[in-house]
Amino acid sequence: MLCQLLVLRIFAPSEKALMNLSEKLTNAVKDAVQELFSASLETVEVQPTRKDFEGDLTVVVFPILRVAKGNPAVIGEQIGTYVKENLDEISDFNVVKGFLNLVIADAYYLNFFDGIRDQMNFGHEPEAGKAVMVEYSSPNTNKPLHLGHIRNNLLGYSVAEILKASGKKVYKTQIINDRGIHICKSMLAWQKFGEGETPESTGLKGDKLVGNYYVKFDKAYKEEQSYLVAQGKTKEEAEKEAPLILEAQDMLRKWEAGDEEVVALWEKMNGWVYEGFEETYKNLGVDFDSYYYESNTYLLGKDNIEEGLKKGVFYKKGDGSVWCDLTEDGLDEKLVLRSDGTAVYMTQDIGTAIQRVKDHPDVGGMIYTVGNEQDYHFKVLFLILKKLGYDWAEHLFHLSYGMVDLPSGKMKSREGTVVDADDLVEEMATTAGNIAQELGKLDGYSEAEKQELYKIIGLGALKYYILKVDPKKRILFNPEESVDFQGNTGPFIQYTYARIQSILRKAAETGVAEDYAYEALQPKEKELIKQLALYPETVQLAAENHSPALIANYTYDLVKEFNSFYQQVSILGADTDAEKSFRVALSKKVGEVIEAAFGLLGIQVPERM
Structure with a gap:
């Protein structure tokens, strides 16, 4: 689903100022086909470029062959040249068989980042209406x-x-x-x-x-x-x-x-x-x-049932009970009022x-x-x-x-075998504390600070483990597995957030400037900005699908991208002040998005871990 977003509404530096890049690209390809082949093209198939090829967006050439006859590689080269000459956002291209891979200019990513770096919540404006x-x-x-x-x-x-x-x-x-x-x-x-x-x-x-x-x-x-x-x-x-x-x-x-x-x-x-x-x-x-x-x-x-009887939505049987016949809708007949006039659950749910x-x-x-x-x-x-x-x-x-x-089996309330919510929350904090102590991550913390952190980590682990799964799926919840500081877990993401806060504190202590003049992006910087750009549309998609799992897994992808960036690109040890300032600003924005995304899941993020 996120790949679709990448194509449909990616990288809007400011949708008020710039036309959506996908739309501009589509129009440029259509213009190229019209000018180069005197043919009209109704649709353009655009998708994210595969990781093993150079590029950001790929135009699939094969469908174009219906109106432009010839070798797909040659046609791809011709369209690529046209698009590069006519779109400032495209800096380069390459053709692999029938696929035109387009490289988006660094300036485009930098413009986008400059547009969001000082916005705490970049994304959708509140809607009017219901x-x-x-x-x-x-x-x-x-x-x-x-x-x-x-x-x-x-x-x-x-x-x-x-x-x-x-x-x-x-x-x-x-x-x-x-x-x-x-x-x-x-x-x-x-x-x-x-x-x-x-x-x-x-x-x-x-x-x-x-x-x-x-x-x-x-x-x-x-x-x-x-x-x-x-x-x-x-x-x-x-x-x-x-x-x-x-x-x-x-x-x-x-x-x-x-x-x-x-x-x-x-x-x-x-x-x-x-x-x-x-x-x-x-x-x-x-x-x-x-x-x-x-x-x-x-x-x-009950009053609504009477109104429904008058409208013919319901009908009364000989014993006085009231029903709704839904057989034509592929369902069955539903009782909405008993013969003695008492309500059923459906009655009160309607009311x-x-x-x-x-x-x-x-x-x-x-x-x-x-x-x-x-x-x-x-x-x-x-x-x-x-x-x-x-x-x-x-x-x-x-x-x-x-x-x-749970690994121990099914719960039954009346038999007293239910896993109490309070007990589980407490157990999660205890489990988080045990694992944190084993890893030796809490040197210098007071006992009160430790207990608060255990609660944040334990509850974050529980929430993330449950919310990262599609709601429709059944879950086997393993408390110890959820409190893992590696992999797709809440503590792993919380730890990355805390790492970013540490970088920001050190940057402040050493006087790293907030302003920068930066023109050429490293590949890892570009990938991180691309992932940031997906956040607003991920929120929208999660809302449309009523799925917190989309937010959870987006956040994990963002964190993985940041950790790859952190491992391969020096932040505070950058060669120039501009690089250092830019990378600190980029790290800060990633932290803000992690905090915002986790906030939507009801998960806190600690400043230190």
């Missing part, structure tokens, strides 16, 4: 956040930040699943076994305390089932008739009826969980602009989407960050909203992602 709402996290209040939630939060937050960087106005939101039988299970278990425990009395985060009682409920519930089976009940009968599940169902009915005692317990325990969630979000470095609660939204949508646009009238689209097990649900939801006639429904997107596995 905003985008990004939903992510959306946890249940019966347990703490776990590894799966981490991927969800990191994806949603990063996509929101990328959209903002691409020029969009963004609202970050979540819907908290704070009602239902699973919530009542934790509440009932606390009533029965809690003996008044609180987060304060136990020293546990509220979400962890409540999650413990969800596990205790499941354990006691299974014991009751085993007893009933031993008394002659079937497994199915035991599941339905166990006293605990009957009590939990009764508690849910009381909550829905507004029973004061049940509602008070619900508010207290949910309050504990919300405080715990906020601490986890802070540790992860994610935030939200608004919150929706299922306890407030579960009745939404919640409509309510969000009422709350934020400038929203023109929404992104739902939800695991791929809900792919079908969102196909149905989006289609129904379109049928109801909402124009913003054309701009709904399900940011579907695969599961995250």
Whole structure:
């Protein structure tokens, strides 16, 4: 994909001042064919020059042979000569068989670099128009956040930040699943076994305390089932008739009826969980602009179903249930209202989407960050909203992602085998500390500085490892592999950033001038500027594809290019002051882009490592 960008919109020193080079080149080739062969050429095929040939952009000559007959190598030479004479941006060319390789002039790269060197965020201006709402996290209040939630939060937050960087106005939101039988299970278990425990009395985060009682409920519930089976009940009968599940169902009915005692317990325990969630979000470095609660939204949508019945979007069956027939759209019939008039999840999702646009009238689209097990649900939801006639429904997107596995296997919340998000973040910092100490990289750091750095490295390793993978793919997360100071990892990129900051400090100490008169680029300097030039369009492409992986892997490519430059070209030991100043400025810009790109991934970069 980045190669396509290189061709389509590469190296715009200033798009307001200069025509896009690809467009100018295309026009020059067309003019050459017209003048040299008296023929009209509709399209020109341009691609990046292969690494093993000299050049930056390559014109494929073979398609031109349809209108200009002759030897492709000779035709390539003729067109190359014309383009070099008529485009100042082209300094040289060569022809390899049917490929015309063009060398872009150093002045072009230098003009581009001069245009961006003092811009902290070169790229797209904010767009006018509709905003985008990004939903992510959306946890249940019966347990703490776990590894799966981490991927969800990191994806949603990063996509929101990328959209903002691409020029969009963004609202970050979540819907908290704070009602239902699973919530009542934790509440009932606390009533029965809690003996008044609180987060304060136990020293546990509220979400962890409540999650413990969800596990205790499941354990006691299974014991009751085993007893009933031993008394002659079937497994199915035991599941339905166990006293605990009957009590939990009764508690849910009381909550829905507004029973004061049940509602008070619900508010207290949910309050504990919300405080715990906020601490986890802070540790992860994610935030939200608004919150929706299922306890407030579960009745939404019923009025919309009535409107849909009048429009013929829905139909009612003989038992009074309401359905949407989507068979002509390749889907099935979908229940949207039960025969007793109660809502299903689809009902409230329809109502919640409509309510969000009422709350934020400038929203023109929404992104739902939800695991791929809900792919079908969102196909149905989006289609129904379109049928109801909402124009913003054309701009709904399900940011579907695969599961995250650990080498130890699958996680199960009710059995207490989930990898707690807080514990994993802490483990990552510990792992980073162990590896850093083994490498002996922290001489001269205070203990407080070390602990802060371990957290930055560990969390950066976790985020990068998850975000560098296409969202749709399932991940096997290996904590130790992620905290590697070599290869395509967060710490490797953070270390390169810290190396650049060290260069800049030494440059300041030795009085390296900021101004320079530089005319001839070294090949490694040119390659580094070419990589910098891709950043704005990489952001745009990542926004269009809702893919932080494009940003992550672009950053890795930039870092690899910088390290190659660092190894082969002397920066502070350059032969001339102009070379030294230019290379320091180039290094500084690379550091700024690394910091900006990692910021879109929610990753911090340390000044020293």
